[in-house]
Amino acid sequence: MLEIINLKAQIEDKTILNGVNLKVNKGEVHAIMGPNGSGKSTLSSVIAGNEDYEVSSGSITYEGDDLLEMAPEERSHRGVFLSFQYPVEIPGLSVSNFIKTAINEKRKAFGQENISAKELLQLFKEKCELLNIDKEYLSRSLNEGFSGGEKKRNEIFQMAMMEPKLSILDETDSGLDIDALKIVANGVNSLKSSSNSIILITHYQRLLNYIVPDFVHILKDGKIVMSGDKSLAHKLEKEGYSFLN
Amino acid sequence: MLIEEIKKYVINTDLSSTQKKSLNYFLENGFPTTKDEDWKYTSLKKVLKRKYCLKSSDFELNDEMIQQYSLGFKHKLIFKNGKIFSEPKISGVSIKQTSDLCMPKNSTLCYLNEAICKNTYEIKFDKNLNLDNPIEILHFINNNNDYFLQLRTKITCGSGSNVKLVERFCNIGKNTLINSCMHADVKRNSFFEISKLQSYNDNTHTIDNTLIDQDRDSTANVHTFSFDGSFIRNNLNFYQNNENCTSNMNGITIIDKSNFVDHHTFVDHKFQNCLSNESYKGVYFDNTKGVFNGKIMVRPDAQKINAFQSNNNLLFSDSASIKTKPQLEIYADDVKCSHGCTIGQIDKKSLFYMRSRGFSEKTAKGLLTFAFLIEVIEKLNTKEIVDYAKTEIAKKLSIEKDLL
Numbered sequence: 001m002l003e004i005i006n007l008k009a010q011i012e013d014k015t016i017l018n019g020v021n022l023k024v025n026k027g028e029v030h031a032i033m034g035p036n037g038s039g040k041s042t043l044s045s046v047i048a049g050n051e052d053y054e055v056s057s058g059s060i061t062y063e064g065d066d067l068l069e070m071a072p073e074e075r076s077h078r079g080v081f082l083s084f085q086y087p088v089e090i091p092g093l094s095v096s097n098f099i100k101t102a103i104n105e106k107r108k109a110f111g112q113e114n115i116s117a118k119e120l121l122q123l124f125k126e127k128c129e130l131l132n133i134d135k136e137y138l139s140r141s142l143n144e145g146f147s148g149g150e151k152k153r154n155e156i157f158q159m160a161m162m163e164p165k166l167s168i169l170d171e172t173d174s175g176l177d178i179d180a181l182k183i184v185a186n187g188v189n190s191l192k193s194s195s196n197s198i199i200l201i202t203h204y205q206r207l208l209n210y211i212v213p214d215f216v217h218i219l220k221d222g223k224i225v226m227s228g229d230k231s232l233a234h235k236l237e238k239e240g241y242s243f244l245n
Numbered sequence: 246m247l248i249e250e251i252k253k254y255v256i257n258t259d260l261s262s263t264q265k266k267s268l269n270y271f272l273e274n275g276f277p278t279t280k281d282e283d284w285k286y287t288s289l290k291k292v293l294k295r296k297y298c299l300k301s302s303d304f305e306l307n308d309e310m311i312q313q314y315s316l317g318f319k320h321k322l323i324f325k326n327g328k329i330f331s332e333p334k335i336s337g338v339s340i341k342q343t344s345d346l347c348m349p350k351n352s353t354l355c356y357l358n359e360a361i362c363k364n365t366y367e368i369k370f371d372k373n374l375n376l377d378n379p380i381e382i383l384h385f386i387n388n389n390n391d392y393f394l395q396l397r398t399k400i401t402c403g404s405g406s407n408v409k410l411v412e413r414f415c416n417i418g419k420n421t422l423i424n425s426c427m428h429a430d431v432k433r434n435s436f437f438e439i440s441k442l443q444s445y446n447d448n449t450h451t452i453d454n455t456l457i458d459q460d461r462d463s464t465a466n467v468h469t470f471s472f473d474g475s476f477i478r479n480n481l482n483f484y485q486n487n488e489n490c491t492s493n494m495n496g497i498t499i500i501d502k503s504n505f506v507d508h509h510t511f512v513d514h515k516f517q518n519c520l521s522n523e524s525y526k527g528v529y530f531d532n533t534k535g536v537f538n539g540k541i542m543v544r545p546d547a548q549k550i551n552a553f554q555s556n557n558n559l560l561f562s563d564s565a566s567i568k569t570k571p572q573l574e575i576y577a578d579d580v581k582c583s584h585g586c587t588i589g590q591i592d593k594k595s596l597f598y599m600r601s602r603g604f605s606e607k608t609a610k611g612l613l614t615f616a617f618l619i620e621v622i623e624k625l626n627t628k629e630i631v632d633y634a635k636t637e638i639a640k641k642l643s644i645e646k647d648l649l
Binding site: 048049050051071072073075076077081082084087088090091092093097098101102103105106109141158162 | 604
């Protein structure tokens with residue numbers, strides 16, 4: 001589904017990713033861990049198409065096509081979803097209108113009709129239940145005045161509504177208390193299938209107790225320095241990143 | 246050049262003594278120039294350069310044209326080059342023409358208007374009249390030559406009345422400079438609201454002078470939508486002449502090409518326990534220029550005043566500009582006054598967030614801009630006006646109206 005080869009990226013003149021290689025197949029869950037400043041968020045931004053970062057070399061292939069050639073909206077239409085570490089607040093735009101438009105923009109890109117009101121309502125109802133969200137929240141302005149946890153839950157709610165093929169969850173666990181973490185993890189697990197893939201970006205092993213990864217990678221100084229199965233995360237939790245030295 | 250034309254015009258016209266005085270005042274002082282503090286950023290030079298005539302010619306006006314510009318209100322008051330074409334028959338409302346009527350003034354243009362306007366109308370709303378539907382005032386303008394048109398209306402809202410007006414100028418002819426003066430006398434415990442729809446064609450230059458006198462316990466709302474027209478200057482003045490008055494002003498400006506809009510507002514708080522609330526939002530594309538000047542005067546006896554003012558602007562191009570200036574003069578000590586103005590661009594982070602959710606850049610920008618404007622739209626309480634605003638906004642932002 002996704003293949004990253006020798007990816008180098010920089011912001012302004014500072015090199016952040018320094019030759020990342022990663023292959024994600026359909027149905028797999030990958031966790032990317034690493035110390036602060038190792039390039040985790042840069043990697044997710046580059047995959048989503050943030051133009052602040054410049055890719056200096058390497059390639060990203062998604063479903064056989066050059067992902068780096070696609071505009072951010074095109075990546076989204078093709079099924080790439082980034083759950084933001086810091087979701088933006090948009091006063092004056094309701095959650096429901098935002099999600100409805102997002103769904104319809106995708107449909108438009110594929111020459112499909114807009115989603116019917118009935119279908120949308122049903123989908124809202126279903127996904128609200130999944131993530132334990134009060135329906136009243138749909139009429140609130142997007143992320144405005146939301147707590148950190150509510151913002152993260154809103155990201156996963158959007159993911160549930162948009163049913164992406166490749167989801168990148170950038171520190172979705174930070175800012176969540178244990179109850180909220182369980183709800184979010186439960187939501188993510190129920191969205192998991194053999195046809196979609198998930199990349200979890202996290203500092204801590206905590207999230208991985210609830211969403212079990214098939215592979216764990218450690219990113220350091222812009223490179224993946226070690227890969228393994230979930231036991232690698234446990235080792236990291238016990239010994240800290242210092243064992244890498 | 247235009248001054249010569251005015252002099253020629255008045256030779257053959259009978260002027261009353263009031264009109265003569267006003268004419269002399271105008272001729273002594275002339276049109277405002279950028280040397281006047283209130284016109285510092287607004288030059289009439291280019292607008293006045295044309296060879297305007299002051300005489301109107303006749304034209305045919307049919308239902309189809311009316312329907313094209315009407316928002317579909319039940320009561321329509323229609324003018325043709327400043328003369329009444331048709332009027333609604335509503336019990337408790339009287340509309341009559343007068344030739345000589347002294348009204349308050351806020352610039353030399355009001356003096357000129359008083360001196361040479363031939364068709365002055367008085368619209369009176371009876372005491373305790375509760376107008377069921379707004380009256381839609383449509384000014385159709387069409388002349389054989391470039392035209393300098395004077396419009397002059399006096400509105401009296403009897404005590405306890407409830408009046409809503411919608412005003413729109415429709416120029417279907419040549420270059421026209423409109424100098425419109427409106428004075429509203431809002432009596433005790435009455436409610437007056439006017440929505441000004443400024444969707445002109447490119448040939449239209451407008452100077453709109455609206456002065457509102459308010460008596461005790463009254464409310465006056467003015468909503469100004471400036472979407473099209475090459476030159477627009479709005480002078481909007483509220484005079485609170487007794488206690489417990491409320492004055493609300495809302496403005497949405499979205500302009501493109503090389504158009505120009507200037508909002509000059511003034512609230513004179515003369516008595517205690519009054520409120521004024523002002524919110525203007527502007528979106529500027531291409532080579533447009535905007536000016537906002539919001540003056541609030543709180544006189545020494547006007548204690549317990551609440552006055553809020555905000556002017557927020559989005560610039561969509563490097564060659565667009567806005568000059569914004571709050572101007573507060575406060576001579577009372579127990580008052581609450583706040584003001585704020587911002588000038589900015591669409592937030593890049595928000596734009597990326599939306600694009601990463603599949604929004605095209607155009608849709609994302611459009612919805613972010615609409616979200617920026619929504620605070621003002623939410624203050625509108627007439628369905629047709631909200632609909633008009635959304636239609637025009639969608640057009641300007643090149644997005645589908647259904648998204649809003």
